[in-house]
Structure formats: structure tokens, C-alpha cells
Amino acid sequence: MSTPRSSSTSSPPQIPQSLTLAPARTASTSSSSSASGMRDAAEDDFDSPPSQMSEDDPGGGVGDRWEPDLRGGNGGARWAPPDQVLENVLESVLEFLTAARDRNAASLVCRSWYRAEAQTRRELFIGNCYAVSPRRAVERFSRVRAVVLKGKPRFADFSLVPYGWGAYVSPWLAALGPAYPRLERISLKRMTVTDEDLALIAKSFPLFKELSLVCCDGFSTLGLAVVAERCRHLRVLDLIEDYLEDEEDEMVDWISKFPESNTSLESLLFDCVTVPFNFHALEALVARSPALRQLRVNHHVSVEQLRRLMARAPQLTHLGTGAFRSEAGPDGALSVSDLATSFAASRSLTCLSGFREVNSEYLPAIYPVCAKLTSLNFSFASLTSEELKPVIRNCVNLRTFWVLDTVGDEGLRAVAETCSDLRELRVFPLDATEDSEGSVSDVGLQAISEGCPKLESILYFCQRMTNAAVVAMSKNCPDLVVFRLCIMGRHRPDRITGEPMDDGFGAIVMNCKKLTRLSVSGLLTDKAFAYIGKYGKLIKTLSVAFAGNSDMSLQYVFEGCTKLQKLEVRDSPFGDKGLLSGLDYFYNMRFLWMNSCRLTMRGCREVAQQMQNLVVEVIKDHSDDEGESETVDKLYLYRSLEGPRNDAPPFVNIL
Amino acid sequence: MEIDAENLSATELRLGLPGTSSSDDSSRPKKPSPSGVGVKRALDDTKSEASGTGSAAADDEDTATPAKAQVVGWPPVRAYRKNTFQAAAAKKAEQQSGGLYVKVSMDGAPYLRKVDLRMYKGYRELREALDALFTKSFSAAETSQYAIAYEDKDGDLMLVGDVPWDMFISSCKKLRIMKGSEAR
Numbered sequence: 033m034s035t036p037r038s039s040s041t042s043s044p045p046q047i048p049q050s051l052t053l054a055p056a057r058t059a060s061t062s063s064s065s066s067a068s069g070m071r072d073a074a075e076d077d078f079d080s081p082p083s084q085m086s087e088d089d090p091g092g093g094v095g096d097r098w099e100p101d102l103r104g105g106n107g108g109a110r111w112a113p114p115d116q117v118l119e120n121v122l123e124s125v126l127e128f129l130t131a132a133r134d135r136n137a138a139s140l141v142c143r144s145w146y147r148a149e150a151q152t153r154r155e156l157f158i159g160n161c162y163a164v165s166p167r168r169a170v171e172r173f174s175r176v177r178a179v180v181l182k183g184k185p186r187f188a189d190f191s192l193v194p195y196g197w198g199a200y201v202s203p204w205l206a207a208l209g210p211a212y213p214r215l216e217r218i219s220l221k222r223m224t225v226t227d228e229d230l231a232l233i234a235k236s237f238p239l240f241k242e243l244s245l246v247c248c249d250g251f252s253t254l255g256l257a258v259v260a261e262r263c264r265h266l267r268v269l270d271l272i273e274d275y276l277e278d279e280e281d282e283m284v285d286w287i288s289k290f291p292e293s294n295t296s297l298e299s300l301l302f303d304c305v306t307v308p309f310n311f312h313a314l315e316a317l318v319a320r321s322p323a324l325r326q327l328r329v330n331h332h333v334s335v336e337q338l339r340r341l342m343a344r345a346p347q348l349t350h351l352g353t354g355a356f357r358s359e360a361g362p363d364g365a366l367s368v369s370d371l372a373t374s375f376a377a378s379r380s381l382t383c384l385s386g387f388r389e390v391n392s393e394y395l396p397a398i399y400p401v402c403a404k405l406t407s408l409n410f411s412f413a414s415l416t417s418e419e420l421k422p423v424i425r426n427c428v429n430l431r432t433f434w435v436l437d438t439v440g441d442e443g444l445r446a447v448a449e450t451c452s453d454l455r456e457l458r459v460f461p462l463d464a465t466e467d468s469e470g471s472v473s474d475v476g477l478q479a480i481s482e483g484c485p486k487l488e489s490i491l492y493f494c495q496r497m498t499n500a501a502v503v504a505m506s507k508n509c510p511d512l513v514v515f516r517l518c519i520m521g522r523h524r525p526d527r528i529t530g531e532p533m534d535d536g537f538g539a540i541v542m543n544c545k546k547l548t549r550l551s552v553s554g555l556l557t558d559k560a561f562a563y564i565g566k567y568g569k570l571i572k573t574l575s576v577a578f579a580g581n582s583d584m585s586l587q588y589v590f591e592g593c594t595k596l597q598k599l600e601v602r603d604s605p606f607g608d609k610g611l612l613s614g615l616d617y618f619y620n621m622r623f624l625w626m627n628s629c630r631l632t633m634r635g636c637r638e639v640a641q642q643m644q645n646l647v648v649e650v651i652k653d654h655s656d657d658e659g660e661s662e663t664v665d666k667l668y669l670y671r672s673l674e675g676p677r678n679d680a681p682p683f684v685n686i687l
Numbered sequence: 688m689e690i691d692a693e694n695l696s697a698t699e700l701r702l703g704l705p706g707t708s709s710s711d712d713s714s715r716p717k718k719p720s721p722s723g724v725g726v727k728r729a730l731d732d733t734k735s736e737a738s739g740t741g742s743a744a745a746d747d748e749d750t751a752t753p754a755k756a757q758v759v760g761w762p763p764v765r766a767y768r769k770n771t772f773q774a775a776a777a778k779k780a781e782q783q784s785g786g787l788y789v790k791v792s793m794d795g796a797p798y799l800r801k802v803d804l805r806m807y808k809g810y811r812e813l814r815e816a817l818d819a820l821f822t823k824s825f826s827a828a829e830t831s832q833y834a835i836a837y838e839d840k841d842g843d844l845m846l847v848g849d850v851p852w853d854m855f856i857s858s859c860k861k862l863r864i865m866k867g868s869e870a871r
Contacts, residue, residue, distance in 0.1 A: 189767075190760030247767070273767040304767065306774070331775075389775055412771060462772070464764040465757065493762060520762040577761065603758070 122148040132157045151175060158182065159622050161199055161223065162647065163672045166207030177216045178242075179208060183223035185625045185668055186575075187600055189247060192627055192666070194653060196681045199223045202232075203679075209236030217242040217268075224248065227255030234262035241296075242268035249275040253307060257286035264291055267323070268299040278307045288313040292320075299326035303352045303386065308332045318344040325380075328352025331388035334359035335397075336366045342374045351378070353386030356394055356413075371397035385409035385434075392419040402426035409434040411460045417443035417471075425450050434458040437472045437493060444476035448483025457484070458491040466521050470495025474502075474527065481505035489514035496527040497554060502536030506543040515540050516551035522578040522603075525555040532556055538563035541571070548595075551575040561585035565592025572597040576604055583610030590614040600625040608635025611667075615639065618646055623670035631664040633687075639669065640687035647672045648687040649680070787856060789837075793821050793864040804856045810848050821864065836863045 126149050129135050139149040155178040156169060183199025201223045208215060215237045225248050233240060240263045287310050318324060324345050333354030358365040371394060381401045390413040405427050417440035430451040437459050457480060459472055473496040487509040497519050525532055533554035541547060541564050548570050556579035565588030572595055586606050590613050607630035618624060640648040651666040676686040787804040800820050807813045835847040838861040
């Protein structure tokens with residue numbers, strides 16, 4: 033494609049003809065995938081398929097730059113295209129594009145747009161840290177201020193990925209450090225982050241402002257101390273469901289390491305840091321952090337201490353309440369009314385969580401803020417429905433509610449009657465075993481569907497379910513985007529009819545036209561997957577467990593779900609035939625995970641051979657003494673521009 | 688009994704890192720059970736639902752594959768959440784196994800007190816607490832002349848401080864603060 037030449041350009045630098053645009057290198061992959069690559073392959077990864085990532089010639093002379101501030105900061109490595117004006121205008125316009133999806137689309141228009149977009153992208157989103165190398169990323173994007181990286185596949189959360197599999201952030205930091213000295217934000221999910229990595233972040237990025245670690249591991253309070261001490265402009269330190277490596281007697285007083293002057297802290301979430309901390313230091317820190325809006329403390333905070341913190345930070349919008357019980361003896365315990373006064377004084381509170389060891393007597397203390405709450409997380413509070421109902425009845429504006437199944441169908445009925453604006457509901461099991469009693473059922477689900485028509489996202493763990501309730505939800509809640517139902521007993525049918533749950537899930541995909549994420553459970557036949565393939569046209573993430581009869585299920589999904597990005601399957605009777613039915617589609621997906629199905633090495637090898645742009649990993653639980661067995665227990669395959677990774681442990685076999 | 692063992696192992700505290708596939712997980716079916724068995728099992732489930740979930744597990748003991756064995760990562764609850772509850776449950780159990788309240792008598796005092804031995808980590812804290820409790824009953828000059836003794840399970844009067852703290856807690860039934868003259 034040639035760039036249009038503008039005749040109004042005033043004395044552009046003379047560019048030798050030899051340096052004009054070289055034709056884009058065509059993809060080495062099959063034509064079908066490059067065509068489909070234009071579609072939604074670049075969904076939310078920046079890594080579009082290689083056909084679009086043409087290799088620019090490096091070097092080449094650059095004439096005088098007459099719009100220096102828009103040309104990017106990496107010296108003379110880029111040569112100026114024929115029309116400098118247009119490109120600069122383009123950059124100014126593209127600055128306004130923020131969504132990665134839009135940017136990916138813009139980058140595909142032509143070389144000029146590609147370059148302009150690369151210069152102006154501020155946030156780099158890498159959905160799979162192995163899909164692209166750090167070097168390639170920093171070479172393309174020169175002025176990034178924020179990086180989001182995701183590592184392990186989601187099933188790692190359920191102990192299905194052995195320790196040491198990978199997803200190390202170190203090589204990324206090694207590249208990001210020199211390339212983006214002005215980097216401000218890093219968000220990592222399911223990655224291994226060491227204390228040395230944290231120190232490197234503090235050292236490499238003097239303007240660093242926001243660190244978010246979700247479901248990460250590998251670091252300890254030592255690393256936190258370095259961040260606290262050296263990142264003088266830190267605004268956000270969000271630690272969410274991480275696993276820290278501390279031993280109780282070796283932990284570091286990291287809270288004391290924050291700067292002694294007023295800090296710029298806006299958000300400090302550390303409820304997952306399980307070791308005790310220096311409370312006085314926290315109190316002082318909160319007192320000198322006037323911008324603090326979000327604070328989530330761990331369970332080592334009593335209500336007495338909580339009250340002191342709240343007094344120091346009445347402007348909080350998000351509060352994680354710690355243990356929510358008293359640590360004083362019977363004489364010194366804080367009274368409920370005094371605690372209520374503290375809550376009444378926090379006029380901006382909209383989001384409450386914590387309640388880690390809750391003493392239900394203190395619950396009424398939150399009544400003063402209930403009416404303004406939009407988000408309430410009781411999912412670590414073992415409370416009965418009788419204890420929860422009075423609280424719920426006050427929360428008329430609730431949009432997000434996370435709770436344990438001890439809330440019961442009755443408690444959910446109270447939610448349905450009160451929270452007409454509810455958008456997201458998550459009901460977690462107190463006893464996460466298959467044979468547990470389970471306190472919620474189809475009755476609760478039905479009630480919610482009737483009372484909360486604006487529901488967009490639901491995660492529901494239960495032991496008993498009916499198709500009728502699921503169908504009802506599909507009709508009453510047309511705005512559903514995320515539907516995750518976990519019937520904990522494997523292969524469990526409709527509790528009333530004894531039928532498979534096919535029709536329920538079928539109704540969900542049929543009626544919920546905005547659905548992008550679906551998790552299925554219960555007794556399911558191929559019919560359910562036929563529905564999913566036929567109607568689930570927007571589904572991006574599909575999670576399957578103990579479901580389906582035959583390989584047809586997989587075929588329906590691959591052929592029908594054209595927007596599928598992430599497919600995770602476990603313990604289902606799908607074999608090589610089903611796997612191979614996805615050959616034409618894998619490249620449009622971020623990944624496929626399958627464990628404990630019926631795959632063999634032969635099938636997996638065939639995929640690896642036919643699809644050179646995929647990385648096919650066969651993962652073993654333990655070192656296999658008998659040599660290679662033919663059955664494959666865990667398969668993880670993903671598109672990648674880099675080929676096999678070089679940091680794979682011995683139990684990972686990359687085909 | 689096999690079922691009990693499996694259930695226990697599912698709830699036992701393990702110091703495992705996330706992603707560790709635990710070596711002591713109960714048997715997983717190496718191959719997934721054929722769907723025929725699955726359907727049959729499902730019908731068993733509905734029948735036995737009325738009789739309680741325990742019998743459902745017992746029923747399946749007879750089928751070919753160990754169908755109801757606890758399976759890794761199912762139900763899909765994050766390790767973080769599971770660990771949090773295990774830790775909280777352990778802490779609660781510890782606290783609920785009784786504040787270990789024992790009577791404390793002091794010679795010459797009109798009434799006795801009670802202290803919770805679990806509130807203290809060692810002898811020094813206990814001594815300080817007792818000092819605080821009985822501070823009105825004796826002056827500072829006399830403190831050194833007091834000995835703290837306890838009555839153990841056998842009913843014998845023992846001097847506090849000889850055995851390790853944990854052993855002391857488990858055998859102490861009563862505390863007695865004795866005036867110096869008697870203690871000798």
C-alpha cells in the first residue's frame with residue numbers, strides 16, 4: 033500500500049528512493065489463517081498473527097525531524113516515510129484511541145498507520161506472556177507507559193499446573209527497564225515475581241506509580257519493602273490473592289518503609305499478605321496519605337484497630353475490614369455503636385470487603401453505609417442467612433455482591449427482593465467438596481433471576497440445580513455477559529427431572545445475546561455443545577468439566593464459536609479427533625487447555641506438526657520414569673510468534 | 688472407612704505452594720470413566736439424594752472406577768480461598784477448644800480470680816498478668832516473697848516454672864499464689 037502524497041508538505045527532508053516502503057512480508061502460515069487473522073485474532077492481545085507484523089528494515093538515515101516531539105524517543109532507528117505530515121497528524125488522532133482492540137485494528141490499515149499506532153500506544157496488553165518475546169514488544173512499541181502481562185493458564189488456580197511451570201516476569205523486566213524508563217504502571221496476573229524482580233522495578237522506573245499483582249507468587253515482604261521504600265511516586269499497590277513466600281519469623285516490616293513525608297498513595301490492598309504487620313506504621317502511613325481512597329488490610333486487624341484507621345482516612349471509598357472482630361478482652365471490646373459511628377463518618381464508602389473472622393454482633397455497625405454500598409464482599413465471612421438478611425435488606429443500591437453459600441436460598445431471596453440493581457453475583461461454597469450439603473440451589477437462582485433483571489455476571493456454586501431455573505435466568509436476565517454455574521457434584525443431572533442440563537445451558541446461549549463467558553457443569557451431553565456452537569457466537573471464554581459424550585462436542589464448539597479465545601477443558605471424553613477438529617481455529621485463540629481427557633501423543637504431535645505457529649506443551653505431573661507414555665494428561669497449546677520457550681522445566685514437553 | 692480417609696485428606700492442612708500437585712491426593716481415575724458409567728452414576732445420585740450424600744458415595748464404591756474420590760482442583764475454588772478457610776478454621780478451632788480458664792487463689796485475698804492460660808505465651812506474661820490482677824492485694828516490696836504454684840491433674844501442688852509452657856498449660860488445673868513464708 034502506498035501512502036498518499038500530500039502536495040502541501042513544506043520542504044520535507046529528501047528521502048532517497050531506496051528507503052521507501054518495502055512490501056510487507058507475507059505470512060508463512062496458511063492463507064486461511066492470515067485471512068482470519070484480520071478478523072478478531074488481535075482481540076485483546078496486541079500480538080496479531082505474523083502476517084501483519086511486517087519486519088521493518090532497521091536503520092536507514094533520517095532527515096531533519098521537524099516535528100520532533102511526536103516522533104518517538106529512540107533516536108535515529110526509524111526512517112521517515114514519505115509523508116511526515118500525515119503521519120504526525122495520524123499520531124495525534126490515534127492518541128485518542130485507548131482500547132487495545134481499536135488499536136490493533138488501526139495498526140492493520142497500512143504501514144503508516146501501523147507505525148503511527150506503534151508510536152502512540154501507551155498501554156501494552158500481553159494476554160499470554162509466551163505469545164511474544166519482550167524484545168519484539170519493545171521494538172515495536174516505543175513509548176509505552178503501562179504494561180499488563182498474564183502468565184499461567186487459569187487452571188493453575190486449581191492446582192492443575194505443577195509448580196515451576198513458568199511465567200517468570202524477569203525476562204520481561206530485563207527488556208522493559210531499558211526500553212521504557214518512563215514506565216508508570218505494571219499489572220501482572222498469574223506470574224512468578226521474585227523479590228529481585230520487585231527491586232528491579234523500583235530501580236528501573238523512577239516515575240513508577242502503580243503496581244498490581246493478581247494471583248502471583250514468588251515474592252515476600254522483603255520485595256514489598258523495596259517497592260515501598262524506593263518508589264517515591266507510588267500511587268497504587270494492589271496485592272490480590274497472591275501467595276507470598278514469607279516465614280512468620282523472617283518477615284520484613286515493609287509498611288514502615290514508605291516515605292516519611294506525605295505519600296501519593298491512592299490504593300493499598302494487602303489482604304492477601306497473611307503475615308502480621310506493623311499496625312502503628314500503617315496508622316501513621318494512612319494519616320500521611322491524603323489521597324488514599326482504597327485500603328484493604330489483612331486479617332490481623334481487629335475492629336478496634338479498624339476504627340483507628342477509619343478515623344485517619346474518612347475519605348475512603350473502598351475498605352477491606354480485616355478480621356472484623358475484637359481482640360480486646362471482654363472489658364475493653366469496642367462497642368457496636370462506637371464502630372457504627374466510625375462507619376457513619378465515612379461518607380464516601382461504596383465498597384466493603386474483609387470480614388475475615390467476622391463476629392456477627394458487629395455487623396450492624398455497617399448499617400450506616402449500607403444504603404450507599406455498591407459493592408459488598410462477604411465471601412470470606414461464614415455467616416448464616418439469618419445474620420446476613422438484615423444487612424442485605426439495607427443494601428438497596430448494591431451492584432456487586434460476593435457471598436458464601438451459607439447465605440442460603442432464603443438469603444438470596446432477600447437479595448432478590450432488595451437489590452434490584454444487582455449486576456454481579458458470586459456465591460462461593462463454604463465447603464468446597466463434592467459431597468457437601470450445599471445451602472443454595474435452583475430455588476435461589478430462580479429468585480435472583482426474578483429480582484435482579486439487570487444481572488450481567490454470575491458465578492454460582494451449588495449442589496442441586498434444575499434446567500427450569502437456568503432457563504428462567506436466561507429469560508429474566510438478558511444482559512448476562514458472564515454465566516458460570518458450578519454444580520459441584522460431577523455429572524449431576526436436573527434434580528427434579530433427572531435430565532441432563534443441556535436445555536438449561538442451551539437456553540442461556542440462546543437467550544443471552546451478550547454472553548462472552550460461559551462455564552458449564554452438571555450432566556451434559558453433546559447436545560449442550562451443539563447449542564453452544566450454534567448460539568454462542570460471542571463467547572470468548574468457555575470452561576468445560578466432566579461434560580460431553582464424544583468428540584462432536586469439541587467440533588461443535590470450534591466450528592460454531594467464532595469468537596472463541598480461551599477454551600479450558602478437563603475430565604471430558606474428548607480425544608485426538610476432537611482436538612484435530614480445531615486445527616483451523618487454534619490460531620485465532622489465545623489458548624487451549626485440556627487435562628484428563630483422552631488425548632494421545634500422536635494427536636498432539638500432529639497438531640504441532642501442522643501448526644508451526646502454535647506452541648504445543650504436554651505437561652506431566654511428575655517425572656515419568658517409564659519414559660514417554662502415549663496418553664497425554666495435560667495439554668496446553670497457544671499461538672506464539674516465538675516458537676518453543678527456552679525456560680520450560682523438565683516436566684513440560686514442547687512438541 | 689476409605690471414604691472418611693479421603694474426605695479427611697481433602698481437608699488436611701498442607702504447606703504446599705500453589706500449583707503443587709499434592710503427592711497425597713487420593714487416587715484420581717487415570718482414565719476418565721466412560722460416559723455410560725457416568726449416566727448410571729447420575730441416576731444413582733438422584734435416587735440416593737434423598738437418603739443423603741453420604742450413601743451416594745458409598746454406592747459408588749461398588750462401581751468400576753473410584754468415581755467419588757476427591758479430584759484435584761474440583762470443585763474449582765482457588766487455592767487462595769481454600770487456604771484462607773483452612774487457616775481460619777484452624778485458628779477458630781484453637782480458640783474454641785476453650786479458653787483455658789483456671790482459678791487463681793491468693794492467700795489472704797477474699798475471693799478468687801480466673802485467668803485464661805491460652806492468652807499468654809509464656810511464664811513471664813503469666814506472672815505479669817497475675818501481678819496486675821492482684822496488685823491491690825500486696826505491695827511492691829512484698830512481691831518477691833510470693834511464689835506461684837499450681838495444682839496439676841494428680842492434685843499435687845507444684846511450683847510454676849519447672850516444665851515447658853505448653854506442658855504446663857495442659858496439666859495446670861488451678862493456680863495458687865502463696866506467701867513467701869509458706870513457699871519456703
